[in-house]
Amino acid sequence: ATWNSISDVPKSKWDFIIVGGGTAGSVLAGRLTENPKFNVLVIEAGPNNEGVMESIIPGLQARLPHSRYDWNYTTVPIKGLNNRPVDYPRGHLLGGSSAINGMVYTRGAASDYDRWAKVTGDPGWSWHKLQPYLDKQEKFELPADNHSIAGMINPAVHSATGAVPVSIPGFPHPNVDVVTMGVTEELGGEFRYNLDWNSGHPLGVGWLQATIGHDGTRSTAATSYLTPHVRARKNLHIVTDTRVTRVLPTKGTRGLEIRTVEIGSPDSADRVLLTASKEVILAAGAIGSPQILLNSGIGDQEDLKALDIPVVLHNPSVGRNLTDHTIFGVSFGLKPDAIDGGPWANLFFDPALQAQALELWQKNRTGPYVALVPVDHIGWVRVPDNSPVFNQYEDTSSGPNAAHIEMVLGVSASILSSFASRKLTLEKAIGSSYSTGLSMISPASRGSLTLQSNNPFDDPLIDPNFFDSEFDVLVVREGIKAAMRFAEAPIMKNITTGILGPLANITSDDEMDAVIRNGAGSAWHPVGTTSMSPKHANWGVVDPDLLVKKVSGLRIVDASIMPYIPCAHTQTPVYLIAERAADLVKAAWR
Ligand SMILES: Cc1cc2nc3c(=O)[nH]c(=O)nc-3n(C[C@H](O)[C@H](O)[C@H](O)COP(=O)(O)OP(=O)(O)OC[C@H]3O[C@@H](n4cnc5c(N)ncnc54)[C@H](O)[C@@H]3O)c2cc1C
Numbered sequence: 001a002t003w004n005s006i007s008d009v010p011k012s013k014w015d016f017i018i019v020g021g022g023t024a025g026s027v028l029a030g031r032l033t034e035n036p037k038f039n040v041l042v043i044e045a046g047p048n049n050e051g052v053m054e055s056i057i058p059g060l061q062a063r064l065p066h067s068r069y070d071w072n073y074t075t076v077p078i079k080g081l082n083n084r085p086v087d088y089p090r091g092h093l094l095g096g097s098s099a100i101n102g103m104v105y106t107r108g109a110a111s112d113y114d115r116w117a118k119v120t121g122d123p124g125w126s127w128h129k130l131q132p133y134l135d136k137q138e139k140f141e142l143p144a145d146n147h148s149i150a151g152m153i154n155p156a157v158h159s160a161t162g163a164v165p166v167s168i169p170g171f172p173h174p175n176v177d178v179v180t181m182g183v184t185e186e187l188g189g190e191f192r193y194n195l196d197w198n199s200g201h202p203l204g205v206g207w208l209q210a211t212i213g214h215d216g217t218r219s220t221a222a223t224s225y226l227t228p229h230v231r232a233r234k235n236l237h238i239v240t241d242t243r244v245t246r247v248l249p250t251k252g253t254r255g256l257e258i259r260t261v262e263i264g265s266p267d268s269a270d271r272v273l274l275t276a277s278k279e280v281i282l283a284a285g286a287i288g289s290p291q292i293l294l295n296s297g298i299g300d301q302e303d304l305k306a307l308d309i310p311v312v313l314h315n316p317s318v319g320r321n322l323t324d325h326t327i328f329g330v331s332f333g334l335k336p337d338a339i340d341g342g343p344w345a346n347l348f349f350d351p352a353l354q355a356q357a358l359e360l361w362q363k364n365r366t367g368p369y370v371a372l373v374p375v376d377h378i379g380w381v382r383v384p385d386n387s388p389v390f391n392q393y394e395d396t397s398s399g400p401n402a403a404h405i406e407m408v409l410g411v412s413a414s415i416l417s418s419f420a421s422r423k424l425t426l427e428k429a430i431g432s433s434y435s436t437g438l439s440m441i442s443p444a445s446r447g448s449l450t451l452q453s454n455n456p457f458d459d460p461l462i463d464p465n466f467f468d469s470e471f472d473v474l475v476v477r478e479g480i481k482a483a484m485r486f487a488e489a490p491i492m493k494n495i496t497t498g499i500l501g502p503l504a505n506i507t508s509d510d511e512m513d514a515v516i517r518n519g520a521g522s523a524w525h526p527v528g529t530t531s532m533s534p535k536h537a538n539w540g541v542v543d544p545d546l547l548v549k550k551v552s553g554l555r556i557v558d559a560s561i562m563p564y565i566p567c568a569h570t571q572t573p574v575y576l577i578a579e580r581a582a583d584l585v586k587a588a589w590r
Pocket of ligand 1: 020021022024089090091092094098100101102103105242245284285286288292523526557560569570572
């Protein structure tokens with residue numbers, strides 16, 4: 001069952017305490033309690049997800065960042081962005097970031113996972129070995145409007161029997177789609193049609209897949225893994241609105257055994273300690289998990305001492321290696337009436353239309369709110385092999401079939417609209433356009449997460465350190481050039497007037513770089529802050545079984561354990577990590 005105060009949870013002996021009921025935490029809770037002998041407590045800082053309409057209705061996603069369902073972080077001023085700080089939302093409710101995200105469902109390249117396997121020395125993380133976990137994770141369904149998806153995905157690379165309903169958007173935009181598909185035919189090559197970019201071979205342009213089910217609602221880790229049936233299990237207890245401040249060495253144990261969590265609130269000095277008999281599993285995300293470790297005295301000893309935090313374990317890798325994608329909008333103006341937006345064209349500016357969309361959704365789960373925004377395609381491209389970039393820099397991608405750049409493709413109404421509008425504020429001022437949301441998804445730069453004080457309730461210092469490596473700027477520059485090549489397709493030339501915004505007046509690469517540094521933001525995909533590494537490596541925070549090094553009883557399962565970021569939005573990789581981790585835990589306590 002689910003409570004919202006730890007004092008209401010019936011006293012029990014916990015085998016496992018899961019810290020964070022987010023994307024990974026919900027998967028773990030659902031899977032571990034399949035074994036009736038495991039008694040599991042989930043502690044989530046945010047509220048219950050049930051009944052949160054902004055999260056349930058895909059079209060209302062824009063209302064989630066900056067709400068009470070967001071941790072509302074802001075980064076430090078980022079040097080490579082001309083010292084601009086950027087918003088850094090994180091989910092703050094059951095389901096975590098999967099309950100507030102943009103619902104894009106991408107897996108990345110097979111070589112992304114093969115690189116994890118290689119750097120950790122564990123073949124279990126390879127694309128091939130993770131396939132059974134994709135099957136357990138995904139439940140591919142028909143879109144909400146029941147339109148035929150023949151030729152739009154490859155059923156052979158999808159599962160219809162897993163936990164998370166996925167589909168392609170149930171409210172297509174034929175007048176935009178015909179343009180995007182037209183470019184794939186006219187240009188081919190780097191913009192060739194890819195029947196299914198979730199096959200492990202993402203390159204090319206294909207139909208968007210999203211964590212939205214046939215019923216037109218958002219699928220989150222909580223709606224998929226913490227169903228009423230699962231919540232009714234006697235061996236699962238979930239407590240929301242409850243914050244873990246630290247993990248502590250467990251009294252009466254030898255060596256460094258950490259199976260105790262401390263719960264606290266900023267309004268009171270009281271602390272509650274709970275101990276698991278088997279393991280504490282941190283699933284607080286790429287920001288939350290390293291923050292808890294650092295508060296607990298697990299981190300770089302010099303940094304900890306400087307903040308008067310007693311050192312429990314010196315490990316300088318904690319909070320390092322923060323890796324994230326940048327996003328930058330490139331828009332092409334549309335000739336008047338070039339694309340008929342249909343009756344919903346002004347949805348994102350017109351409250352009366354929004355009321356109608358809501359009514360439709362409530363009536364029979366149809367209409368524009370069954371999808372996020374009028375974006376139906378994504379393209380995945382590589383920096384051309386002959387680019388001068390590679391004279392100076394090594395390729396950061398995981399292999400020749402992995403992408404350097406993602407292009408979210410659609411009309412500006414889309415990008416103006418909900419979640420993307422926060423990412424591409426540039427678009428807002430521009431008006432009607434065909435836009436490409438460019439993400440640099442093969443970063444060389446690495447950032448960090450550190451503490452500003454020894455108060456566990458203070459926000460951590462988040463520095464994604466974007467564009468620290470010049471390589472990353474050069475990749476965005478190559479992305480802009482790719483967008484310009486895309487716009488050269490006859491079907492695009494027919495309807496567009498030219499590139500918009502500051503890019504229109506560029507006369508040199510240096511000027512382009514300045515526009516990039518002034519305009520780019522985060523795609524909100526932080527990973528890597530408690531990276532896994534081989535068992536005896538002298539770097540990294542967890543071993544390939546996700547156990548914290550030099551500690552017993554403590555595991556980390558979430559986005560923070562990725563050693564490299566895949567060329568994908570990060571929820572699917574997190575789902576895979578959590579599905580496999582559940583099996584690792586089950587095997588360890590068989
Ligand atoms: C606005 C936004 C848009 C995104 N868009 C997409 C997208 O379209 N597609 C995609 O694939 N990915 C997207 N992502 C990224 C993706 O959602 C995340 O990478 C993924 O969900 C992270 O999973 P996680 O389990 O690591 O962390 P989370 O899902 O964030 O879970 C962490 C949980 O721990 C809780 N927690 C943290 N600290 C504590 C504490 N001290 N005590 C108790 N609980 C705590 C949090 O409240 C949260 O519920 C987006 C992310 C955001 C924020």
